Amino acid sequence: MARPMVRDAQMSFAGGINTVSDDIALQPNQIRLAQNARLNEYGAIEKRGGTVKVSTNTPSSSAVQNGYGWVRDTGSAYSLLIANGTFYYLQFAAGSSLPATSWTTVAGSFSTSVNPSFASFISGGSTDVVYIADGGLLNKWDGTTLTTNITNTQDCSVIKVHNQRLWGAGSTAYPDSIFYSKLNDGDELGHGQGGQIVVRTFSDERVVGLASVGSSLLIFHRRGISRLTGFGQDDITVQPEGVSSQTGTIAPLSIVETDGAAYFLSDRGAFVATEGQVAPLGTPDSPDPLLPLVRDLSTTQLSNVRGVLSRNTQEVWWWIPGQGVYTYHLILRAWSGPWTGSFLNTAAMWTSNVNTEAEQFVVHANSSTKVVTICDYAGSYVDEGTFADPATGTAIDMAVELRRLYFGDDSKAKALKFGYLTAVLAGQSSLEVTWTLDGGSSGNYTITAANGGSWGTGTWGTGVWGVVGSKNYRIPMWGNGYYVDVRFTHSAANRPVLSRWQEDALVLGRR
Numbered sequence: 001m002a003r004p005m006v007r008d009a010q011m012s013f014a015g016g017i018n019t020v021s022d023d024i025a026l027q028p029n030q031i032r033l034a035q036n037a038r039l040n041e042y043g044a045i046e047k048r049g050g051t052v053k054v055s056t057n058t059p060s061s062s063a064v065q066n067g068y069g070w071v072r073d074t075g076s077a078y079s080l081l082i083a084n085g086t087f088y089y090l091q092f093a094a095g096s097s098l099p100a101t102s103w104t105t106v107a108g109s110f111s112t113s114v115n116p117s118f119a120s121f122i123s124g125g126s127t128d129v130v131y132i133a134d135g136g137l138l139n140k141w142d143g144t145t146l147t148t149n150i151t152n153t154q155d156c157s158v159i160k161v162h163n164q165r166l167w168g169a170g171s172t173a174y175p176d177s178i179f180y181s182k183l184n185d186g187d188e189l190g191h192g193q194g195g196q197i198v199v200r201t202f203s204d205e206r207v208v209g210l211a212s213v214g215s216s217l218l219i220f221h222r223r224g225i226s227r228l229t230g231f232g233q234d235d236i237t238v239q240p241e242g243v244s245s246q247t248g249t250i251a252p253l254s255i256v257e258t259d260g261a262a263y264f265l266s267d268r269g270a271f272v273a274t275e276g277q278v279a280p281l282g283t284p285d286s287p288d289p290l291l292p293l294v295r296d297l298s299t300t301q302l303s304n305v306r307g308v309l310s311r312n313t314q315e316v317w318w319w320i321p322g323q324g325v326y327t328y329h330l331i332l333r334a335w336s337g338p339w340t341g342s343f344l345n346t347a348a349m350w351t352s353n354v355n356t357e358a359e360q361f362v363v364h365a366n367s368s369t370k371v372v373t374i375c376d377y378a379g380s381y382v383d384e385g386t387f388a389d390p391a392t393g394t395a396i397d398m399a400v401e402l403r404r405l406y407f408g409d410d411s412k413a414k415a416l417k418f419g420y421l422t423a424v425l426a427g428q429s430s431l432e433v434t435w436t437l438d439g440g441s442s443g444n445y446t447i448t449a450a451n452g453g454s455w456g457t458g459t460w461g462t463g464v465w466g467v468v469g470s471k472n473y474r475i476p477m478w479g480n481g482y483y484v485d486v487r488f489t490h491s492a493a494n495r496p497v498l499s500r501w502q503e504d505a506l507v508l509g510r511r
């Protein structure tokens with residue numbers, strides 16, 4: 001009697017990575033690793049985009065403290081940054097070509113120890129400016145002139161625009177207070193027609209960060225979140241009230257605003273805050289992969305976590321010191337990562353508009369090479385390439401590991417036969433498939449244009465999960481065991497898209 005054939009499959013990757021649960025507890029659509037890979041909105045997984053240099057020079061020999069993308073009311077777009085207390089900018093005129101020629105240095109000095117906060121607002125009721133908080137008195141830049149230490153303003157390290165006012169926090173003199181400006185005039189932050197509010201929602205908890213969410217200004221403490229509502233054109237003072245008394249953050253730059261919510265990283269992992277509640281991103285079926293990492297961070301490392309919203313890909317990116325970038329997909333509500341390469345040394349991340357307002361990218365600064373790059377630039381799949389030749393740079397090593405495959409029964413040994421991969425590899429370099437069984441045996445197979453045998457018709461409809469041009473590849477496999485771990489690796493300067501994996505095996509034992 002012939003041995004029975006069994007099959008296991010990873011029909012989708014939409015569940016993202018699960019690095020916490022026991023191997024046998026992973027959901028059918030979850031994976032173990034997505035290094036330098038990301039989820040797309042259709043549940044497939046693909047190599048992350050590359051990075052290209054935004055200018056022909058490095059702005060500074062020092063690491064970037066923070067940056068900001070600004071589009072003036074005139075339509076001109078800028079990328080701003082501060083490194084070692086010095087202010088630099090690039091201007092992107094409409095229709096201009098990239099890369100930009102050179103970073104321009106602006107005279108004036110900022111704190112070298114405080115990561116600055118930026119906010120675009122109105123000065124004097126009519127002038128569009130960028131305000132900059134660096135722990136001292138407020139500063140501003142109007143595209144031409146930098147004004148430092150604006151007279152009578154309040155010292156602060158965090159600023160935010162909400163309800164036609166500029167708000168500040170992080171004062172060394174008044175750590176439990178927030179400060180507001182006159183309506184449509186940030187120059188009067190904390191004085192004149194502005195003022196101060198002492199936030200005693202949770203006793204004397206220090207104010208760390210701010211976020212504008214709906215009709216509320218969320219006030220982040222080290223442990224707890226308050227909210228302020230009713231501050232607007234009517235000038236009615238409303239006492240702050242509590243949203244959470246247990247969950248806050250010491251990482252103000254980890255706070256990422258989206259529609260109606262603010263995502264942030266605390267010492268208890270990743271959370272999302274709305275006007276009425278705070279909830280963890282992790283669930284029993286989809287645990288938070290950042291929680292085990294956060295537990296090993298020092299206080300200084302945790303306070304330096306950076307977050308940014310990638311509008312083009314609907315993701316929140318968090319940079320974790322020593323780990324790289326992990327991404328949370330806002331549509332799938334699933335994780336991917338880590339992203340390594342130049343992201344391991346990221347000093348800052350921010351969104352910036354390039355050429356026109358429609359072209360908004362995440363920009364990141366590598367604290368090792370001091371290079372500032374645009375992320376996910378079209379056609380780029382290497383790190384720190386150039387616009388002239390996006391393939392010239394450092395190769396990105398992608399590694400994707402599936403959930404452990406037991407073929408429906410972890411008590412019986414199996415003999416591997418074939419694996420079937422549905423993917424977009426047309427025009428791509430080779431994709432390496434490796435597998436390891438519980439007994440220690442392993443194997444590998446390289447899919448190339450020459451040996452990537454197909455089965456079926458090669459495509460399914462117009463594509464798989466929205467991917468056009470997908471093809472089915474049959475991979476001969478060998479080895480015996482109770483389960484198998486399968487990994488895909490790719491290091492060339494192009495982008496494979498993986499949609500589905502199936503695998504056949506024979507059940508061993510007495511017949």
